Amino acid sequence: MTVREQDRRLLLYGAALVLIVALTQVRGVWAAQLLLVPLLLIVPGCLLLRALRVPGHRVAAFPLYVPAASLVVLMVSGLAVTLLVPLVDGGVLDAVFGPAADPGAPLRPGPLLAGLMVTCLGLFLAGVRAPEETAVPWRSLPAAGWLALPLLLPLLAAAGALRLNHGYGPEVAIAAVAGCVLALVLGVLRAGRLGSGRSAMLLYAVSLAMMWSYALRGDLVYGFDIASEYAVAQETVTSGIWVTGPHPDAYGAMLSITVLPAGLHALTGLPVLLVLKVVYPAIFAMFPVGIFHLARRFLPDQWAFAAAAFVTAQGALSQQFPALARQEIAMLLFAALCGALLDARLRHFPKAALMCLFGPGIVVSHYTSAYFTAVMLGGALVLQAVLWVMRRPRIAPRAVAAALLPGLLAGVLWYVPITRSTANIGEFRTALSSEGLRLLPGAGTAGTLLSAYLRGTDVTRIPTYLYAKRVVPKYRPPKASVTPAADAGDPRWELGDAGVPVPPKVAPAVSASLDLGVLLIQQLANLLGLLGALVMAVRRHSSWLVRRIGVLAVPMLGVLVLLRLSGTLAAAYNQSRAQLQALTLLSIAMFWLLHRVSAAKFPARLRRTVYGLTGAAVVVTFTTGSGLDNVLLGGERATNLSTRGEDCERYCMYEAELAGARWLKEAARGSxxxxxxxxxxxxxxxxxxxxxxxxxxxxxxxxxxxxxxxYASWANTAVGRARSLFDNQLALYAFPADFIEAHYDLVYTSGVTKVFHR
Structure with a gap:
């Protein structure tokens, strides 16, 4: 690279920073917001990678480094602002940011923009003398048409979700999911010829389309955990303060749901609601892309695409993770950590620096993801010691230790003196001491140990009469002291059953066969993942990089088995979420084994057959996970394809319900x-x-x-159903409206949402 080219690149980064500053001044305009979001997720990361001397060709080979590094810069600069601005004299703040500046509320647009610019300028200066190899070859990206064309799928999915929210039919939503299936089929068939950039864009488009199809349902956020995350993020933005803790919720201080969304809101002007519903899924959609580029280090493009597509096909990716804002950020950083740890062409300093950033980034984003990461890295060190005893070739444990130690140190500091948020560890320890591991808690009702294992520790239904009987001691001394109505035990108030009507199957035999096939695919995948990881770890002729991915994957499998066997562990970390995190490496081990065996043992025609069957399994898994199978074969449709159904009753929140919640917030204040x-x-x-x-x-x-x-929601009053989780079993029963109306006053109603009090 000539000096002139170097100056041109520096000028380009400087112009990007100026553009960010200019656009933030008109952040109320949607066009400015549309430009600001990608700029904030690209420019800070590029400056950080350049300052750390990460070679540009390594960034091009693993583009996930860029958004992951940008997230780190945004969190660090926001954290610096919230810690340092209160120390600055108020007069100085007024002179710089105007009379509205408040040192007691630093998370505002002015201070956050200044903090980001100071951080970026520091990185810019640190990268001025960076060698020419740090230049990212942007020309290696696909053409603009290929960058734009696959993104039509997410827009179609968004349109389908919004139409469902307004009571229109599911035709557009179904078309979006069908388009995702066709895109995966195209990728499986043509990935070897499309090139890495186009294949990555297909994966990104499919992942984002599926996540938006769920995340955009309802008037507020969609899902369980994200309801509390939204409240925490909104409170952080309203107050302008990051509260370290202690919190009633152990996750309340996480930077991923406090400082980061507050920063994105302040800098882009997007409401917190859109940051969580739109921007976070757009960030996390890079996760399968990261797996694809990681897999390319071990596999040909077509097999790498199949490995990443298998992760995309998991229902948890589209259904659960858009409802877990903090874990979306943590998982992206986890994939980036794995990318740095397994980058054989990255020199020691930039590799160590990236791991020192991504590891603590996971810690401040999500607890259980950090615990899982620590178990993976710690277990890998133990397994490496075992392999050393077995006289297998050395695999340099220093890199694994370098990835583990910064996270451990950050975890100790973050959880104890900074946020004082060790409540979740204490609750887990208490549950473990009082209940034990609760091995296969459903074995008594599952029939056989095998069926109990296949079902795992998933939540099951408890009969209404049994629930009504067993739940009462929970509200009596010594656990609690509730005084019910005098006639609460009268037989006329007996709790009734309430099932969810399920549309009949058009072809029950076909549907049952498809469900069985997907179950077999998942279990075969687990077996292949185990075999692949073990072969990678112990095979004498494995390279040190292949051996490293094996020793990292084996501890993950151990955790997954424990989560499936133990009800106590499963309550601490959801199985499907843990499996998706484990698939970051297990999917590579699985498809590496398939590729190696077919390449070594089979002729060319049979190798193509093996790959074809593998691709078909991926597509079938995606079809069932996306809910498209029930559209074709009948049965209950998923929320992304229907305006009715159990999940819609649970998670879709509408304004009439939220108005009742806001009224209750004021009415019950201090009560x-x-x-x-x-x-x-x-x-x-x-x-x-x-x-x-x-x-x-x-x-x-x-x-x-x-x-x-x-407080009674639409599902309680209009549909007449209520739900509770008791002893890890779901109780589904008729909402006792007659009893409540006879004993309590109706103090608020929005038509369907009601509030009672006495």
Whole structure:
């Protein structure tokens, strides 16, 4: 690179920073917001990577470094602002940011923009003398048409979700999902000829389309955990303060749901709601792309695409992760950490620097992702010691230790003195000591140990009569002291059943065969992942890089087995979320084994057959996980393809319900009376009240206190169903409307949402 080219690149970065500053001045304009989001996710990361002397060809080979590094810069600069601005004299702030500046509320547009610019300028100066190899070869990206064409799928999915929100038919949503299936088929068939850039764009488009199809449902956020996350993020933006803790919710201080969304809101002008519903899924959609580029280090392009597509096909990616804002950020940083750890062409300093940034970034984003990462790295060190005893070639454990130690140190500092948020560890320790591991808790009702293992520790249904009987001691001394109505035990108030009607299957035999096939695919995938990881780890002729991915994947498998066997561990970390994190490396081990065996043992025609069957398995898994199979074969449709159904009753929040929650927030402020809402009605309260107010979720005549507040959602009043989780079993019963109306006053109604009190 000539000096002139070097100057041109520096000028380009400088112009990008000036453009960010200019656009933030008109951030109320949608066009400015549309430009600001990608600029904020690209420019800071590029400056950081250049300052760390990461070679440009390594960035081009693993583009996930860029958004991951940008997230780190945004969190660090925002954290610096919230810690340093209160130390600055108020007069200085008024002179710089105007009379509205408040040193007690630093998370505002002026200070956050200044903090980001100071950080970026520091990185810019640190990269001025960077060698020419740090230049990113942007020309290696696909043409603009290929960059834009696959993104039509997410827009189609967004349109389908918004139409469903307004009561229109599912035709557009179905077309979007069908388009995703066709895109995956195209990728499986043509990935070897499309090139890495085009294949990556297909994966990104499919992932984002599926996530938006869920995330954009409802008037507020969609999902369970994200209701509390939204309340925390909104409170951070409103107050302008990052509260370190302690919090009623152990996750309340996470930078991923406080400083980061506050920064994106302040800099782009986007409401917090759109940051969580639109921007976060757009960031996390890079996760399968990262797996694809990581897999390319071990596999040909077509097999690498199949490995990443298998991860995209998991229902958890599209259904659960858009409802887990903090884990979306943590998982992206986890993939970036794996990318740095397994980058054989990255020199020691930039590799160590990246791991020192991404590891602590996981810690401040999500607890259980950090714990899983620590188990993976710690288990890899132990397994490396075992391999050394077995006289296998050395694989340089220093890199694994360098990835583990910064995260451990950051975890100790973050969880104890900074946020004082060790409550989740204490709760897990208490549950473990009182309940033990609870191995295969459903074995008594599953029939056989094999069927119990296949079902795992998933939540099961408890009969209504059994729930009504067993839940009462939970509200009596010594656990609690609830005084029910005098006639609460009268037989006329007996709790009734309430099932969810499911449309009949058009072809029950075909549907059952498809479900069985997907189950077999998943179990075969687990077996192949185990075999692939073990072969990678112990095979004598494996390169050190292949051996490293094996020793990292084996501890992940151990955790997955424990989560499937133990109800206590599964309650601490959801199985499907843990499996998706593990698939970051397990998918590579699985497809590496298939590729190696077919290439070594089979003729060319048979190798193509093996790959074809593998691709078909991926497409079938995606078809069932996306809900398209029920559109074709009948049965209950998923939320992304219907305006009705159990998940829609649970997670889709609408303005009429939220208005009732806001009214209750003011009416019950300071009231000592207990607050009741069923398991999913409480999400509306979480979104408005935050996680601080204790909510009882068992609405039965014998568990309702006689002076309680009772919040009833649309599903309770219009549909007549209530839900509760008791002893890790789901109770689904008829909402006791007659009892409540006979014993409590109706103090608020929005038509379908009601609030009762006495």
């Amino acid at each position: 000592p009376d207990r607050l009741y809402a069923d398991r999913y009605a409480q999400l509306r309260l979480f979104a408005e009240l935050g996680p601080g107010r204790r909510i009882q979720t068992d609405i039965t005549p014998l568990t309702l206190d006689r002076t309680a507040w009772v």
